[in-house]
Amino acid sequence: MKMAENLNSRKILDAVEQGNMTDLAMLIAAGVDVNAGDDTGWTALMMASQAGRVDIVEALIAAGGDVNAADELGVTVLMAASSGGFGDIVEMLVAAKADIHARDDRGTTALMWASTEGRSEVVRILLDAGADANARGESxxxxxxxxxxxxxxxxxxxxxxxxxxxxxxxxxxxxxxxxxxxxxxxxxxxxxxxxxxxxxxxxxxxxxxxxxxxxxxxxxxxxxxxxxxxxx
Structure with missing residues (x-):
């Protein structure tokens, strides 16, 4: 039973990685856990957010995807989208109650990730949502x-x-x-x-x-x- 669950979880991650909406829809309909992660804790929603796949992000959120999931380093879904500069996805995540104040293991926030990469659109969205412009990382x-x-x-x-x-x-x-x-x-x-x-x-x-x-x-x-x- 556990092996079957792991296989299905891998399938949903593969579907997202390949951008295959058809397979993803079938797996969601079959009740596969959309919040299952890989060995590092990356979930389907994190992958889609980092890749800028608005359609997949929307489908996963609708299916119960955890917008506050974090990997083993504390990197969240919102951080992945913010670093990539995907403003539309950041807006979706914020609307779905993603924690804009969350920090990874180095104390870095989504705003810091976006600022480091020069993602001005995302910085504006996060600031408008109330992100702390004076938050500090561990250094x-x-x-x-x-x-x-x-x-x-x-x-x-x-x-x-x-x-x-x-x-x-x-x-x-x-x-x-x-x-x-x-x-x-x-x-x-x-x-x-x-x-x-x-x-x-x-x-x-x-x-x-x-x-x-x-x-x-x-x-x-x-x-x-x-x-x-x-x-x-």
């Missing part, structure tokens, strides 16, 4: 730090408008401004300065954003920082 990182370090200016702007703390710092005392400076993202540096970021904060070792900009030869960023009152 102290926030969504704003993630987006700033990657140079996702549109996302940075959204987070700033959502009152993300521009002076928050991680366990190494690095701020969003320092990270943007280190990676040479001039447009992000300007957004953060305009939002009131402290240009004279110091990271571990006493380094400031200006020190990094000067040392790296980033004259455009150094100029912006000096104009904002940064001191060497």
């Amino acid at each position: 102290g990182y926030t969504a704003l730090m993630d987006a700033s370090g990657k140079g996702h200016a549109d996302v940075v702007r959204m987070l700033v408008e959502a009152f993300a703390d521009v002076d928050a710092y991680d366990k190494n005392h690095l701020t969003a401004l320092m990270l943007a400076t280190m990676m040479g993202h001039t447009d992000v540096v300007k957004i953060l300065i305009d939002a009131g970021a402290d240009v004279n904060m110091r990271g571990d070792g006493g380094y400031t954003a200006l020190m990094d900009a000067v040392g790296s030869g980033r004259t455009d960023i150094a100029g912006l920082l000096k104009s904002a009152g940064a001191r060497e």
Whole structure:
């Protein structure tokens, strides 16, 4: 009996992986457990969400798919969709009461996943749904730090408008401004300065954003920082 259940569970995962709606519908009608997971805990709904299959996600939710399922690393269905940038699926999951505040084993939220990947549409949806713009991962990182370090200016702007703390710092005392400076993202540096970021904060070792900009030869960023009152 257990072997048959496992086989049917594998069939539903295979159907989703192959995008086979016909087989999926038959398996759902036969009462196969739509929430069965693979060896790592990934469910059919997680697979469909990561792949951007709106039709399959809709069918699985209607069949009782758990929108808050998580794998062995704590990654949820919403995180999978958010990372992939599938706004329509994120909206469906939020409407189905997916937990927008859930965290994986590293303390990362769906908003952080979306911010890291520069998924501006998803970031907007999550913020509108009440996602915490100031949530921190285990290293102290926030969504704003993630987006700033990657140079996702549109996302940075959204987070700033959502009152993300521009002076928050991680366990190494690095701020969003320092990270943007280190990676040479001039447009992000300007957004953060305009939002009131402290240009004279110091990271571990006493380094400031200006020190990094000067040392790296980033004259455009150094100029912006000096104009904002940064001191060497």
